[in-house]
Amino acid sequence: MHPALVRKKNLLIALLILFACSIAQAREAKTLAELVAMFDDKQCAECHGEIYSQWQGSWHAKAVNSSLKGMRNFIAVGLAKEWQTPLTKAQLLKCLDCHAPAVNFASEELAVEIGELIVTAFEEKGSAQGVRAAETLAKLNVGCYSCHNIKANGVAPGLRGAPAEKVIYGPNGDDGDDFHQSVASSDLQTSAFCMQCHGVYHAPDGETIQCNTLSGSYRHGYLAAGGSKSCQDCHLNKGHLFPGGHDLETVKEGLGLRLEVAPYQHLPGQITGVKNPADWVPSAVITAFVDNRAGHRIPDG
């Protein structure tokens, strides 16, 4: 090949690499503001007001701040002391891939910054700095895009491909006026969709994380015993509030109690320690029946 051509080819390759990097960067946020703007759930409120306010009351909406202590311990004790490993994006995703999936699209530096915010929010609780950190972290959660985009194809990535930017995956595929394109996906209605986050987690490096393990019980306890309901069948009856163990009404639905008592008089002289050994002894057989009507073990964790 002519040297000039080689130079041209090298330039072309360099340009191609640059181009590929810029595509990747388009999906990588350098600041928290950028990350939040990429997956801005507030926009959904305009047209889906009721769903948005249900979701705001849900545990999905506060999935980082409600678990701050555990995550701080992972960073300050788990990584720093037990594993003696630096805080990196890959390490942080061992928690946030489920608690705030948007962090998959943070730059390495931003992810580390988020990890540091978690430590500050917990350790400086009450101080101005701690309050500010918690307010910032409140923007990270299991939001609309987490389910309707980021994790939407996670059950069958081979079949469905990676989720397309800004596209909404839902049960019917109805477009959202001029705001969003939609793709019909039955995946969101499957239990497997929820189990991505509600089961044992396998990180890319092989580490297993056991945060919420009730999926195992759903599969091996409930389905195996003949249960046929999906997670959605039981947990969407208050819409996007997704009530669970924090909701007494839901807890009541999942449990049953029955008491049976059969009194009788026990023969005199057989029970020691009674005041009058010559007398009949008032006695009772007490039986309590406790039912689990949920789709998995109770309690979890």
Add this chain to the structure above:
Amino acid sequence: MVLEVTAKDSDGKELFKSEKKWFEIGVDPDRDMRYGAWQIKGIIDLTLPPLTTQREQYLVHFDTDIDEVTVEAKLWYYLSGGRGELVYEEERTLDF
């Protein structure tokens, strides 16, 4: 998850009490009990399994001068670390 069964006399004095707990324990590879999601590699499962009914049965003897007993069963739900919520209670009064 706690089932609390008590028996009291007509003055409210406790004659019998039993508690049954359903819960799980996380352990690390050395089988030391752990709380951290990153530390837990195994579960000791002592929870209520789905689609089943648990039966807890007690044979209780009272004293010979007892003529009235109130039996109570309470089912409590505890969220990790939180205070218990009373889910169901049932009561029977026995006359001897």
